Amino acid sequence: MKKRLLAVFLTAAMTVTLMAGCGVPGGSSDEGDSEGLKRVTYSLREEPPTLDPQLMNSIPSATAAIHTCAGLTRNVEGEIRGDGAEDWEVSDDGLVYTFHLRDGLKWSDGEDLTAEDYVYGIQRLMDPATASTYSFLGAILKNGNAVNAGEMEVSELGVTAPDESTVEITLEHPATYFTAMTAMSQFCPARQDLVEEYGQDYAADPDKAAYSGPFVVSEWKHGDEIVLAKNDQYWDKDSINLDEIVLKTVADAKTGVAMWEEGELDITEVPTEMTDQYADQSEFVFDGANDYLALNMSEGRILQNKNLRLALNYAVNREEYIQLATNGVYEPNTRYVLPDVNGSEEGTNYGEEFPYEAFPVAGDVDQAKEYLNAAMSELGYSDPSEVVIELLTTDTDLAKKQAEVLQDQIQEALGITIEIRQVTYKQRLEMEADKDFDMVFTGWVPDYPDAYSYLELWLTDGSYNHTSYSNPEYDELVIGSQTETDPKARAEMLFQAEQIFLQDAGVVPLQLRRIQLLVNDNIENFNVYFVGYNYNLVYADIKE
Amino acid sequence: MAKYILKRIGLSIVTLLVLTTIVFVLVRLMPGDPFSSDKMTPEIRANMEAYYGLDKSLPEQYITYMNNLLHGDLGYSMKYVNQSVNRIIADAFPYSADLGIRALIFAVIFGVTLGVVASLNRGKKLDAVCIIIAIIGTSIPDFIMGSLLQYFFGIRWGLLPVAQYTSVAHTILPSIAVGFYTLAMVSRLMRASMLEVVTSDYTKTAKAKGLSKWRITIKHQIRNAIMPVVTVLGPLVASVLTGTFVIEALFAIPGLGKHYVQSISNNDYTLVLGMTIFFGAFLILMNLVVDILYGIIDPRIRLSGKGK
Numbered sequence: 001m002k003k004r005l006l007a008v009f010l011t012a013a014m015t016v017t018l019m020a021g022c023g024v025p026g027g028s029s030d031e032g033d034s035e036g037l038k039r040v041t042y043s044l045r046e047e048p049p050t051l052d053p054q055l056m057n058s059i060p061s062a063t064a065a066i067h068t069c070a071g072l073t074r075n076v077e078g079e080i081r082g083d084g085a086e087d088w089e090v091s092d093d094g095l096v097y098t099f100h101l102r103d104g105l106k107w108s109d110g111e112d113l114t115a116e117d118y119v120y121g122i123q124r125l126m127d128p129a130t131a132s133t134y135s136f137l138g139a140i141l142k143n144g145n146a147v148n149a150g151e152m153e154v155s156e157l158g159v160t161a162p163d164e165s166t167v168e169i170t171l172e173h174p175a176t177y178f179t180a181m182t183a184m185s186q187f188c189p190a191r192q193d194l195v196e197e198y199g200q201d202y203a204a205d206p207d208k209a210a211y212s213g214p215f216v217v218s219e220w221k222h223g224d225e226i227v228l229a230k231n232d233q234y235w236d237k238d239s240i241n242l243d244e245i246v247l248k249t250v251a252d253a254k255t256g257v258a259m260w261e262e263g264e265l266d267i268t269e270v271p272t273e274m275t276d277q278y279a280d281q282s283e284f285v286f287d288g289a290n291d292y293l294a295l296n297m298s299e300g301r302i303l304q305n306k307n308l309r310l311a312l313n314y315a316v317n318r319e320e321y322i323q324l325a326t327n328g329v330y331e332p333n334t335r336y337v338l339p340d341v342n343g344s345e346e347g348t349n350y351g352e353e354f355p356y357e358a359f360p361v362a363g364d365v366d367q368a369k370e371y372l373n374a375a376m377s378e379l380g381y382s383d384p385s386e387v388v389i390e391l392l393t394t395d396t397d398l399a400k401k402q403a404e405v406l407q408d409q410i411q412e413a414l415g416i417t418i419e420i421r422q423v424t425y426k427q428r429l430e431m432e433a434d435k436d437f438d439m440v441f442t443g444w445v446p447d448y449p450d451a452y453s454y455l456e457l458w459l460t461d462g463s464y465n466h467t468s469y470s471n472p473e474y475d476e477l478v479i480g481s482q483t484e485t486d487p488k489a490r491a492e493m494l495f496q497a498e499q500i501f502l503q504d505a506g507v508v509p510l511q512l513r514r515i516q517l518l519v520n521d522n523i524e525n526f527n528v529y530f531v532g533y534n535y536n537l538v539y540a541d542i543k544e
Numbered sequence: 545m546a547k548y549i550l551k552r553i554g555l556s557i558v559t560l561l562v563l564t565t566i567v568f569v570l571v572r573l574m575p576g577d578p579f580s581s582d583k584m585t586p587e588i589r590a591n592m593e594a595y596y597g598l599d600k601s602l603p604e605q606y607i608t609y610m611n612n613l614l615h616g617d618l619g620y621s622m623k624y625v626n627q628s629v630n631r632i633i634a635d636a637f638p639y640s641a642d643l644g645i646r647a648l649i650f651a652v653i654f655g656v657t658l659g660v661v662a663s664l665n666r667g668k669k670l671d672a673v674c675i676i677i678a679i680i681g682t683s684i685p686d687f688i689m690g691s692l693l694q695y696f697f698g699i700r701w702g703l704l705p706v707a708q709y710t711s712v713a714h715t716i717l718p719s720i721a722v723g724f725y726t727l728a729m730v731s732r733l734m735r736a737s738m739l740e741v742v743t744s745d746y747t748k749t750a751k752a753k754g755l756s757k758w759r760i761t762i763k764h765q766i767r768n769a770i771m772p773v774v775t776v777l778g779p780l781v782a783s784v785l786t787g788t789f790v791i792e793a794l795f796a797i798p799g800l801g802k803h804y805v806q807s808i809s810n811n812d813y814t815l816v817l818g819m820t821i822f823f824g825a826f827l828i829l830m831n832l833v834v835d836i837l838y839g840i841i842d843p844r845i846r847l848s849g850k851g852k
Contacts, residue, residue, distance in 0.1 A: 024639075024642055024709055024710065024711065024712065024714070024715055025638035025639050025642050025709075047624075049623050049624050049625065050624065050625045050626050051626075052625070052626055055625050055626070057581065128591040128594070129595070131591045131592045131594070131595035131596075132588075132591075133579065133581060133583070133584065133588060133592065134583075135588055135591070136583060136585055136588060145587070148587060148588070148591070149587045149590075150591075200620055200625070200626060201626060202626065203626055204626035204627055204631075221635075221798065222627065222631075222632070222635040222636070222798065223635060223636055223639075223798030223799075223802075224709075224798035248708075248796070249796065249798065250707065250796040251792075251793040251796065251802060252793050252794050252796070254691075255694070255706065255707045255793075255794055255795065255796055256796075258694060258698060258699055258706040258707065259706060259707055259708075259796070261699065262698070262699075262705070262706055264705075264706075264707075264708070423575065424575065424576065424809055425576075425809065426574075426575065426576025426577070426580050426809065426810070426811050427575035427576045429576060429580040429581065429582065429584075430575055430576045430577070430580055433580070433584075442582070443582075444582070445582075463585040463586075464582070464583065464585075
């Protein structure tokens with residue numbers, strides 16, 4: 001009996017072993033038939049959490065979406081082209097946009113793509129029942145906030161389809177950047193029949209959605225890879241050269257580099273510890289993230305004192321900080337608005353139009369000490385060591401390194417005490433929102449390439465103003481810019497507001513993030529843009 | 545025996561219920577919430593909370609959750625909004641389990657062999673070699689082991705793929721990386737308990753009977769010495785089969801490992817709960833299997849059900 005049981009057990013064990021020997025879960029069997037296909041594979045650190053256009057809230061998702069969605073417009077490195085819309089008009093007051101769709105637009109499953117689908121997509125974004133985290137984008141639409149708060153019906157949103165090929169959008173206020181927003185995935189068309197059929201599973205699998213863009217999702221192995229294949233129904237399919245784009249999830253950037261070396265990846269990101277090793281082969285691109293220390297100016301907080309805020313700004317040597325904390329990959333920054341956002345004229349950028357250095361990039365210790373002395377006499381301190389400021393940041397290694405360099409520089413320059421407090425990302429966000437910090441290492445990624453995307457943050461009653469910054473002059477300029485129809489005057493108002501904000505030392509600007517990329521030499525027409533998405537392979541090609 | 549197993553299963557269900565309840569409360573005590581992000585407004589947060597039922601009272605939420613759980617529904621992830629937790633686990637578990645089984649087979653076969661070889665050559669060179677391997681295995685963390693394997697076998701010598709999990713060749717390096725620690729542990733346990741067994745009376749008896757050395761080792765000694773290994777194997781199987789965060793990340797394997805860590809840092813309530821329940825159930829099951837295995841391998845502790 002005993003023997004028999006043992007025999008059974010051993011047999012079972014052997015069977016398991018044998019089964020384990022025969023291939024792996026999800027093992028690919030299509031290696032053979034990919035010959036001759038033009039395919040580009042790139043790595044993402046994290047899988048896109050969703051491919052549902054209206055629910056998207058991350059760069060990996062948005063990056064997938066620009067390939068699978070045809071918005072009314074398309075953003076190619078900042079240049080706005082018509083996509084679903086052939087052309088459009090703007091009313092004289094800048095409030096009403098009329099988009100004329102191309103003839104014969106189709107979804108990937110062959111159904112007609114109509115103005116109703118665009119309207120439905122935007123209504124879905126703003127419908128509180130959809131619970132989209134990105135519905136804040138639609139605040140610009142007429143009645144957008146009221147609809148999203150459930151105070152108005154979705155049908156009252158300022159988006160209509162007067163006929164099958166016209167989409168009319170009314171805004172709350174004029175916005176020159178609006179056509180950049182209509183290129184974003186959240187404004188993409190959606191299929192009401194499929195949304196209703198699949199509910200929360202909409203777009204969870206390739207066959208549970210239809211696609212309007214140059215590519216379709218042909219395969220999604222969750223946690224592993226997403227395969228995008230050329231969409232034969234796309235109106236501009238003749239301009240599309242690639243057959244397939246593979247988004248591979250590779251959590252460890254070092255592994256990504258090893259895979260790139262092996263030829264398994266065409267595009268991957270280089271981690272900072274490998275910067276020097278690959279510096280010659282890499283491209284460095286801005287990803288739009290702008291990091292700074294936000295300073296809590298609430299009643300009773302030590303940084304309510306402007307001189308102390310200025311002292312911090314002069315104490316930081318941003319040049320040295322970038323070398324020590326980021327291996328020189330990031331760019332030191334001494335202003336607030338990302339210089340790359342659009343200028344007042346087509347093709348110009350804000351940074352070139354309004355050059356500005358609010359603080360010396362290498363710092364100025366003497367100046368910093370003067371401000372500190374002024375602050376101390378205002379606050380009633382006699383010795384710098386009595387001044388203690390807490391620096392709140394997240395619990396990653398990089399965050400720690402960055403905070404320690406800043407701590408060191410400020411303590412060295414001013415003799416005050418900086419205490420670092422590391423918490424989880426979610427906890428940091430909560431503490432920020434509760435205004436429970438002195439200064440916090442944080443940042444902003446713009447949603448559209450306009451200075452307003454940065455400056456609206458610090459309006460007195462701004463949703464994301466967690467520092468209690470308030471300056472009536474600033475508010476007037478920023479709010480006023482929304483109704484100013486002359487682009488030049490508007491841009492100047494925004495620049496003035498930026499200057500006021502920095503003269504008030506509203507933040508300690510630190511760095512513009514850059515990504516170091518390895519890109520195969522044979523890939524053409526690949527670009528990276530800093531707003532709304534990262535990698536753009538829509539028009540890419542592979543050299544023979 | 546049957547009665548005992550039934551009792552154990554009953555107890556397991558109670559354990560799971562307690563576990564679920566504790567975790568249900570604990571996840572909500574974590575700082576932050578699932579929806580906090582750089583761009584969250586109070587109005588949008590209200591929409592999100594209503595959508596996921598988080599605007600209801602905690603007891604109400606608990607009843608809803610338990611009711612769904614009884615129907616086998618773990619809910620939708622709050623981060624991977626279109627994916628149910630059931631599905632996330634069903635998609636990722638096969639990878640982790642496959643990797644874990646390979647790692648275990650590797651670890652147990654080589655671990656037991658090393659342990660036996662070491663004990664039979666006690667004090668000799670071979671023993672020293674086995675001990676060195678065991679020390680290396682227990683002291684080098686798996687991510688370093690993984691990186692070294694990747695570097696030498698993948699990049700330097702180009703013998704095996706560096707990452708991913710698409711063919712049997714791809715499974716070799718991660719299996720070794722995951723299994724090496726277990727191998728070391730098993731070999732040390734095996735060596736220690738073999739040394740005890742070697743001097744036991746029944747070994748002497750077997751020798752006296754004139755049995756061959758092989759027969760004694762395989763039939764009498766290993767059989768008795770393997771008990772401690774079986775004991776640790778239960779929880780080990782559960783932890784190895786349900787995913788390893790570091791190795792899966794390093795080798796870009798789409799297994800369960802990352803969800804243990806990320807679901808918590810994302811405050812993804814439903815996913816944290818689902819993962820805990822899944823892991824808890826698996827661990828309890830494995831301990832049960834080990835208890836039953838004891839009886840099969842060692843008649844002395846076989847449950848006395850037969851006589852009664």
